[in-house]
Amino acid sequence: MNKEDYFIKQFSHSKFIGDDGAIVGSYVYSADAFFENVHFKREWMSLKEIAQKAMLVNISDAIAMNAKPKYALLTVAIPKSYTHKELDELALGFKKTAQKFGIEIIGGDTICNEKLDISVTIISKSKRPVLRSGMKKGDLLCYTGELGQSLKHLNALLKGEKIPKKSKFIKPKLNAKFFYEIASYVSAGMDISDGLFFELERLSKANTLGFEFFSSIPNEIGCSGEEYELLFSFAPQYQKKIEKIAHKHNIKLTIVAKAVKGSYECKCKGHHFE
Numbered sequence: 001m002n003k004e005d006y007f008i009k010q011f012s013h014s015k016f017i018g019d020d021g022a023i024v025g026s027y028v029y030s031a032d033a034f035f036e037n038v039h040f041k042r043e044w045m046s047l048k049e050i051a052q053k054a055m056l057v058n059i060s061d062a063i064a065m066n067a068k069p070k071y072a073l074l075t076v077a078i079p080k081s082y083t084h085k086e087l088d089e090l091a092l093g094f095k096k097t098a099q100k101f102g103i104e105i106i107g108g109d110t111i112c113n114e115k116l117d118i119s120v121t122i123i124s125k126s127k128r129p130v131l132r133s134g135m136k137k138g139d140l141l142c143y144t145g146e147l148g149q150s151l152k153h154l155n156a157l158l159k160g161e162k163i164p165k166k167s168k169f170i171k172p173k174l175n176a177k178f179f180y181e182i183a184s185y186v187s188a189g190m191d192i193s194d195g196l197f198f199e200l201e202r203l204s205k206a207n208t209l210g211f212e213f214f215s216s217i218p219n220e221i222g223c224s225g226e227e228y229e230l231l232f233s234f235a236p237q238y239q240k241k242i243e244k245i246a247h248k249h250n251i252k253l254t255i256v257a258k259a260v261k262g263s264y265e266c267k268c269k270g271h272h273f274e
Contacts, residue, residue: 020061051093067124077113135188151224172228189232210262223268
């Protein structure tokens with residue numbers, strides 16, 4: 001067991017832990033950290049882009065649970081060297097993203113630090129949350145969009161190369177309207193933050209099931225994190241309905257496997273710590 005899983009297990013007595021967000025009544029609470037030199041380097045992104053991504057990766061969790069974000073709390077550790085102009089740019093990224101998704105920023109905390117560290121808490125509402133559990137034997141496993149770009153672009157950045165401004169690594173594309181429309185047909189779901197193979201392992205553990213893959217998936221696709229596409233399962237009878245809705249929203253779907261008796265273990269290198 002890696003240290004991340006070991007640490008989380010220390011709080012496993014709580015019934016609220018185990019999904020992309022914690023469900024309390026009709027509200028869903030999700031929190032994510034976005035730290036300099038861990039999740040990004042300053043030379044990779046503008047301050048506006050950093051703030052946008054810090055918000056988007058957390059909003060992605062809410063969407064994957066069929067929850068609509070309402071409020072946000074921000075904790076921002078800011079280097080004392082930042083100018084008012086830089087602070088304005090950082091704030092603009094938060095405000096524009098919040099406005100786009102109808103979110104009100106209602107508070108948080110600011111502290112002085114040697115580097116830029118951000119933690120965002122999103123408070124959402126949902127009448128029918130989609131959980132990681134709920135997948136049944138025989139369900140189909142599907143993901144949205146194309147995978148692999150984020151890993152490719154991260155490797156380029158680590159080599160000091162430039163990547164396109166429209167890269168998903170810089171600005172994840174969230175398919176909110178599509179997922180809200182198909183949610184009633186979905187048995188389990190989550191977003192792809194640590195990579196397809198990692199998320200499949202989480203679904204496997206949450207449902208005590210394995211997978212029968214329809215074709216082999218290369219590591220450059222399966223191990224690519226920071227994608228923020230949606231991974232979900234559904235009963236075969238809903239396939240045509242879901243595909244019709246995907247076509248309506250211009251969303252590419254890839255059906256990769258069927259849930260079967262067994263288990264699944266990811267072989268990718270850990271993104272956090274061993």
